[in-house]
Amino acid sequence: MAGAGADETTFACVLAAHAHGGNLQSAVRCLRAMSVDHGWRPKKQQYGCVIGVLGRAGYLADARDLMESMPLEPDLHDWVGLLGACRIHGNKELAASIAQNAVRLGPGTTSPYVLLSSI
Template sequence: MGMHGHAKEAQHLFNQMQHEGVAPNDITFVAILGAFRHAGMIEEGQKLLSSMEGVYGVEPKVEHYGCVIDLLSRAGRLDEALDLTRNMPMEPNAYTWGALLGGCRIHGNANVAGEVGKRLLDLEPQHSGRYVLLSNIYAGEKRWDDARTTRKLMQANGVAKMPGLSVIELQEDVHSFMAGDHSHTE
């Protein structure tokens, strides 16, 4: 519901659950925080995360923190997102660092991206998308040396970027096309 622009309705259902005595569990909180994330409801997300354990008796997990980190990152509040990531009571996972790196891309913050990218590459050294995204963030800020260094690190680690693939069905035949593929041209 929240992913489809209905965060206020999701919040209303959450409140209705409480009114009817239905106790929320950790999955309920992932859903409502996800709704807040997609709607940009920063204060609501932060308030809910901080009240989970004390008010509802549900210990926040990395997924809950990840939703709020993504929420802050999308909103451009990268320093807050980085602080939350650093101060989580558990080790951040690739999703949390990835959400933060995505925010760096959206808002063109190569400085935060440098630290975040290093953490991500330590966690997922074979994930080509992490190198490409970090390199593109550097290139967007005209930090060409950093962009080249990231691409060289990718190559040195034996990581290859997979080309894009499109698939269409035409008259009951399935055709696939890769980036740069000219085999279907006449």
């Protein structure tokens, strides 16, 4: 992408493609290159793509760590998405702690409870 005039939208599209294609290593490299090589500060959408691909690939702790280390505050959607990945991979222990964050941010939301009940 060097020299191609990459901007935030370009990175969002490339990260989304990597995420949908399950290209874990490429997505992580692209997120890193976004800030290190091109000077763009990743936004929630870019972090969300990488967190999603990590979760779907079963790297649940890495996804949680990235989510907790990003300079943006994770929201209910972020926690529920990661909880869904825990359900897919049957990780009960991590799901319990993630569900606490989801419930804290959306006390009236039923989706954390539904996901927990299906693990």
